[in-house]
Amino acid sequence: MQVTTSSEHPERLLPLVLDWYARHRRDLPWRVPGTSAWAVLVSEVMLQQTPVVRVEPAWREWMQRWPDPAALAAATPAEVLRAWDRLGYPRRALRLRDAAIAIRDRHGGTVPRTTAELRALPGVGSYTAAAIRSFAYGERDVVLDTNVRRVLARALDGAALPAPSLTRAEERRAEAVVPADPATSARWNIGLMELGALVCTARAPRCGSCPLAHTCAWRRAGAPGDVHAARRRTQPWQGTDRQARGRLMAALRDAVEPLAVTELPDWGDETQRDRALAGLVADGLVEVTPQARYRLPEG
Numbered sequence: 001m002q003v004t005t006s007s008e009h010p011e012r013l014l015p016l017v018l019d020w021y022a023r024h025r026r027d028l029p030w031r032v033p034g035t036s037a038w039a040v041l042v043s044e045v046m047l048q049q050t051p052v053v054r055v056e057p058a059w060r061e062w063m064q065r066w067p068d069p070a071a072l073a074a075a076t077p078a079e080v081l082r083a084w085d086r087l088g089y090p091r092r093a094l095r096l097r098d099a100a101i102a103i104r105d106r107h108g109g110t111v112p113r114t115t116a117e118l119r120a121l122p123g124v125g126s127y128t129a130a131a132i133r134s135f136a137y138g139e140r141d142v143v144l145d146t147n148v149r150r151v152l153a154r155a156l157d158g159a160a161l162p163a164p165s166l167t168r169a170e171e172r173r174a175e176a177v178v179p180a181d182p183a184t185s186a187r188w189n190i191g192l193m194e195l196g197a198l199v200c201t202a203r204a205p206r207c208g209s210c211p212l213a214h215t216c217a218w219r220r221a222g223a224p225g226d227v228h229a230a231r232r233r234t235q236p237w238q239g240t241d242r243q244a245r246g247r248l249m250a251a252l253r254d255a256v257e258p259l260a261v262t263e264l265p266d267w268g269d270e271t272q273r274d275r276a277l278a279g280l281v282a283d284g285l286v287e288v289t290p291q292a293r294y295r296l297p298e299g
């Protein structure tokens with residue numbers, strides 16, 4: 001990691017980021033002041049692997065149906081998986097339900113606010129815990145998602161992209177640049193995330209629209225490294241087991257009664273279908289009835 005020079009010092013970046021965020025932020029429902037920690041948790045889990053545009057309507061429906069952890073904890077896995085619908089990676093839905101049960105049983109129905117308690121919840125990693133603490137509870141914390149990592153790597157380190165996996169050095173540097181005041185730190189965190197999502201994107205950074213353009217170490221160094229040849233590979237979809245799992249889950253979500261294997265979608269590759277089905281059963285996303293039929297888990 002390169003040493004941060006004085007002109008790139010985060011104190012100089014802070015007002016630029018805050019001012020840009022105030023003017024360009026997206027109006028997302030989970031960012032409305034007073035949004036509950038539960039609502040923030042649901043949004044963060046949904047956003048882990050799904051774009052904002054698909055999350056927003058699903059999040060609204062979800063919060064209307066299950067406005068607090070106790071409500072979701074009382075739902076069956078099948079109800080939760082049907083509501084998750086096509087957000088993808090449906091194990092997240094079951095983990096969210098498990099987290100709701102843990103919040104109900106261990107925390108009296110209130111989302112906890114310490115890092116240790118949050119990290120102990122199913123499906124809650126360091127990023128999600130920090131996001132809840134910062135955005136819902138106004139605590140000073142280091143929110144370090146891929147967008148923030150990329151902005152800091154470019155603006156402060158002069159690197160095209162951060163390391164493939166989060167490093168301790170990155171964590172320490174991110175910690176060092178978070179403002180001391182909790183309220184300001186929350187705006188710094190969300191401002192950097194938004195800047196990374198909208199302007200300092202992985203493949204095509206829009207430096208001409210960036211508030212950090214005059215101070216960014218990567219840009220001042222002539223933007224070395226090819227972001228287009230970056231390691232970010234588009235995950236294939238057609239023909240994959242993920243697609244196969246998605247087809248099976250869609251059929252089971254729509255089914256009124258348990259389905260026999262012969263009633264499941266057939267795309268001409270029985271081996272793949274059986275493998276995908278076995279994986280879904282092993283992951284707890286599908287259960288087999290005593291009659292050897294398949295359905296979403298009921299209990």
Ligand code: SF4
Nearest residue numbers: 200205207210213216
């Ligand atoms: S100037 Fe360009 S590379 Fe630097 S932070 Fe802004 S968008 Fe990213």
